[in-house]
Each structure stands twice: as C-alpha cells, then as structure tokens.
Amino acid sequence: MDRDPKTFIFHWDATYKIDSLAYPVLVCGISDVGRKFHPVAFFLLGKESEHEYTWAMAALMDMFREVCGRALKLTYVMADAAKAPALSVEAFYFQLGVDRVLMCFYHLVANVHKRLVGTALKSKALVYRHIYNMHYSRSWNELRSHWVNAMNAWGQNEELAAREFTKYFFDQWINSQSWRWQVYHTPAGFATTNNPCEAFNKHFKVTCVMCVTVYTERSTHGLCATFVLLGEVVEEYSTFQAAEFQEAAAPSDKLVYRTRRLVEYNLLEVVPSEFVYDLPNGEVFVRGVVPRHAISLAYAFEFKLNRASIDDAAAAIGDNVLDPSNFDIAAAYDYNTNTNNMRHESLSSATPQPWYGWRVRVLPRELRCECNYFFKNSSCCHVIFALQATKRDVQGNPNIPKTFERGGPQRSQTTRFGRGRGRGGRSARGGRDHAQVGRALEFE
Known part of the structure; x- marks a missing residue:
C-alpha cells in the first residue's frame, strides 16, 4: 500500500x-x-x-x-x-x-436477481440488457440516456410494472450512495x-x-x-506466496483462450485500410463477426442454467430458429463470458460496430480499441488478435525474430571434419576420404 x-x-x-x-x-x-x-x-x-x-x-x-x-x-x-x-x-x-x-457491480446483479425471482425469462433478459448498458456508460450523460431508455422499456413491461421494479432500482441503485457501479468511475483495467x-x-x-x-x-x-x-x-x-504488483494491464487467460476460439472459427478478421481510409503505423481495423443466432444461443446457454429449455430461452429474446450446426460456433463465441459483456464488444458507447470494425492501436504502451469492453478491461479480443496479426507481444513490442540472416560474404557450409553436405569427394579443407578412416581405436 x-x-x-x-x-x-x-x-x-x-x-x-x-x-x-x-x-x-x-x-x-x-x-x-x-x-x-x-x-x-x-x-x-x-x-x-x-x-x-x-x-x-x-x-x-x-x-x-x-x-x-x-x-x-x-x-x-x-x-x-x-x-x-x-x-x-x-x-x-x-x-x-x-x-x-x-x-x-456483482452485488448489484445478485440483489436484482433476488428481486426478479419468479418473473419470466423475457423480463429478466430485458432488465439485465439495460443494466449492462448503464454499467458500460462512459460518462454521466451517457448513463442518464441509458437510464431514460431503461425506464421506458421497464415501464412497458407488465411484470416489472406490477413489481414496481423501476422505483426499486431508482431508489436503491441510482438515487443512493450505492450508485457508482458504472465503469467510468473506475480506471480502465481495474476490478x-x-x-x-x-x-x-x-x-x-x-x-x-x-x-x-x-x-x-x-x-x-x-x-x-x-x-x-x-x-x-x-x-x-509475505514470502513465497507474495504476488508481484502489476503496473500494466494484461489480458486474462480466459480472454486469450476465447480469442483463440474466435480466430479458429473465423469470427475475427483484419480489414485492409485501403478499403476504408489510411491509418498511421501501428493501427489496424479489426472486425468482430457475430454469427447468426449466436447471441440467441448464448442466452439459451445462460438461461438453461435456470432450468429453462433452449427453445424457451431462445423464444424469450424473440428467436425461434435454431440450427444445430450453429451450436459449435455459438459455443466458441460464448466461451466463458457473460452474454451482455459479449454484446459490448460490438458497441462503442451506444454506437454499433461499423462494417469495417474497430480501429485498434497496438504500439508499445499505447494499446487501444474503440469497443466498450476495452474501455472497461483495458484489453479485448480485438487488441489480442491485432497483436497477433502484427506479430507483437502483449505489451505491443515487436516480437523478436526466431531466425537471423548472416551478414557479409558467405562460404560453403562444412562439417567439423571438413566435409561438405555432399556425400562424395574431399572438401576444400582437405579432410580424409571415408575409405581412409579406420575403425575405432585403430591407428594408421
């Protein structure tokens, strides 16, 4: 300390x-x-x-x-x-x-979950979607805009209106001492x-x-x-279990593995800058591909934990078409993360990802992405993929080459006994022919 x-x-x-x-x-x-x-x-x-x-x-x-x-x-x-x-x-x-x-923030979500016990999955999905929108707010003005949208959406839901959920949320989590649960209050990367x-x-x-x-x-x-x-x-x-204090943010193992899964299923790609506009050195466009029904299936996987069938969970968000062939892709997209957190990989404030993706900067000590997920965690799948695509380490430094070119004039390669790579003839060094070499422990 x-x-x-x-x-x-x-x-x-x-x-x-x-x-x-x-x-x-x-x-x-x-x-x-x-x-x-x-x-x-x-x-x-x-x-x-x-x-x-x-x-x-x-x-x-x-x-x-x-x-x-x-x-x-x-x-x-x-x-x-x-x-x-x-x-x-x-x-x-x-x-x-x-x-x-x-x-x-987890304490807020846990208390809201208790408040929503007995409500339909559709109502729960509606509540959490707006809560996460407010959580990822980058300023007070953006929070106020999301809160207005939440009030309008929750007020039109009969279940939530009957429980006076909007009033409860305002009194407990907006107009109280427990209101600083948005990411703009916390420095990027911190818990x-x-x-x-x-x-x-x-x-x-x-x-x-x-x-x-x-x-x-x-x-x-x-x-x-x-x-x-x-x-x-x-x-x-105080001794062998003491952990080193980290001065710079680093991606978690879960995020690195999930990025690997996204790359495996071609859900991340680099968009050439000539198709958009020129970028300075160290910046690229990275587009995250959201497969069809992936969000629906991700919600299904989450709600299934609440003893709901996949069909019920998908129907709760208005998507009844489930192709079994999409399950592997959805599982890779949904790997080890919350569905609402995934949505904010495709949002910058309230703006959806443009067709050319996010502008990502991968210079040393200047890692940056426009998505909400990076704004909160100081790392995201787009940055990790861009670092891999540009052959840089997690801090943005160029990777050390594994092979080096020999400088100056080169001569033919020889072995320690003066023989070249070929099998016949004597080398320029004058080594002995194979026929002149005696057996072990034998002198000429």
Whole structure:
C-alpha cells in the first residue's frame, strides 16, 4: 500500500465459517490493474457493525503510519450495499483522501436477481440488457440516456410494472450512495467488483497452498487456532506466496483462450485500410463477426442454467430458429463470458460496430480499441488478435525474430571434419576420404 493510491483499489470484506464461534474475519487488501489481490491485514471482529469496522480502519491507519512513517491514503474504495463499511469509511473520508467509494457491480446483479425471482425469462433478459448498458456508460450523460431508455422499456413491461421494479432500482441503485457501479468511475483495467477479495476469501475454505495444505480443510477452528491460522497466511503471503504488483494491464487467460476460439472459427478478421481510409503505423481495423443466432444461443446457454429449455430461452429474446450446426460456433463465441459483456464488444458507447470494425492501436504502451469492453478491461479480443496479426507481444513490442540472416560474404557450409553436405569427394579443407578412416581405436 506504500505507493501511489491511484494505482490500486482498496477492498475489505468479511468472511465467516472460519472459527467455531462464527466471528467474522475481516480481510483487507488491495487489487492492482491486473486484478490481482494483495492481502494487507486481517481483523477478527465481534460482529459486522459500524463500530467494529471503524475500529478496524483506525487500527489499519495506525499500523501503516508505524510501518511507513506517513499517513495512509486511499483514492478508490470498493464496497457493497452494507451500511457498516460505508459509514466507517465516511468517518475517515478526509483523513484517507478518498476520491470515490465504488459499488461492487456483482452485488448489484445478485440483489436484482433476488428481486426478479419468479418473473419470466423475457423480463429478466430485458432488465439485465439495460443494466449492462448503464454499467458500460462512459460518462454521466451517457448513463442518464441509458437510464431514460431503461425506464421506458421497464415501464412497458407488465411484470416489472406490477413489481414496481423501476422505483426499486431508482431508489436503491441510482438515487443512493450505492450508485457508482458504472465503469467510468473506475480506471480502465481495474476490478469493478469485490471478486478479487472474495476469491482470496476462498483461500481459507477451499484453496490449497502449494497443492499440499488446505488451510481450513472445510472445517471451523477454535478461536486460538484461528489466530494461528491467520498468522500462517500472513507469513506465507509475505514470502513465497507474495504476488508481484502489476503496473500494466494484461489480458486474462480466459480472454486469450476465447480469442483463440474466435480466430479458429473465423469470427475475427483484419480489414485492409485501403478499403476504408489510411491509418498511421501501428493501427489496424479489426472486425468482430457475430454469427447468426449466436447471441440467441448464448442466452439459451445462460438461461438453461435456470432450468429453462433452449427453445424457451431462445423464444424469450424473440428467436425461434435454431440450427444445430450453429451450436459449435455459438459455443466458441460464448466461451466463458457473460452474454451482455459479449454484446459490448460490438458497441462503442451506444454506437454499433461499423462494417469495417474497430480501429485498434497496438504500439508499445499505447494499446487501444474503440469497443466498450476495452474501455472497461483495458484489453479485448480485438487488441489480442491485432497483436497477433502484427506479430507483437502483449505489451505491443515487436516480437523478436526466431531466425537471423548472416551478414557479409558467405562460404560453403562444412562439417567439423571438413566435409561438405555432399556425400562424395574431399572438401576444400582437405579432410580424409571415408575409405581412409579406420575403425575405432585403430591407428594408421
């Protein structure tokens, strides 16, 4: 944490089922632009209350001053809709220099999902489509435009109108302290959810360390054993488990593999600039091809998890034509990603992808794409494909050639014994003929 506060996001989240007395363990840490979580401190709380969180933050500030010799500063703080953490941050808002408290987007989606229990798939698809449009907003003005569209669409849906869903969403997620869940509040590439911290919490419950030790072995511990357990975690994450802090964004393994699948099925292509307009060096046009019915089938795969048939799911978005031959292509297009996230690979703000694709820049430290997905994640399938097409590494540097040309005059190749590649005759070096070579351990 002893670095520029604009280069990380502060997370804190309580996890249970660690000790037998059900005391929550508060995990504090930071995530870098690569979305890697770096634990900083652990607190064992009596309960999740404003007083307990305030005590934990004050203790963290004191420890930082003791170790680093200066005051702790936080620019971005990730939170959920719980009041206790938010109120405790407000108590030290100016001392910490907090610029904004971000809302965990996953927490919003999870709460909306609970609110929509029992509604038709068509209504759910309508809600999430507009929520993701608002989430990918690049400014307040764009958010306001998407919100107006959402109100009009939700107001015309009888199910949502009967549940007063528009009023609920406005009161809880627009006109409240939990409204900063749009990507323009977070620097590109950084996490927009509390997932880095929550994934680390699983370390206590499930994850193995060095494929040998499981911390909790899926069981609870006594209070004293819990302190010993936390001490072991602190020691390991301060030594061999310590992850390097990333200064630059890098594509995830899932995104790289999905891009490979898209290339395999010819769903990404480079459009020659002479067909559009000239581009400067280091820029190309990359077009993402959305196969017919791919979005429909992607929704089908998602909704099937909710015990709906593929036909029902496809009908929910108005597409009843399903060609079995398209399933492989749809599976490649939909691989390991959310359908609404995929839609924003083909959008720039609210503008659809033009026929010639997106303008992609692949110069060192200047990776850029016009799509919404890149605006959020600082990486996308278009950039990865453009880097491969222009033979550059993930940072935009030209790949090192695997073969080199020999400079100067060249002579005929010879072996170490002076023989050329041909089988007959003596070489220019004067080596012996094959007939003159004796057997092993034999002298002339």
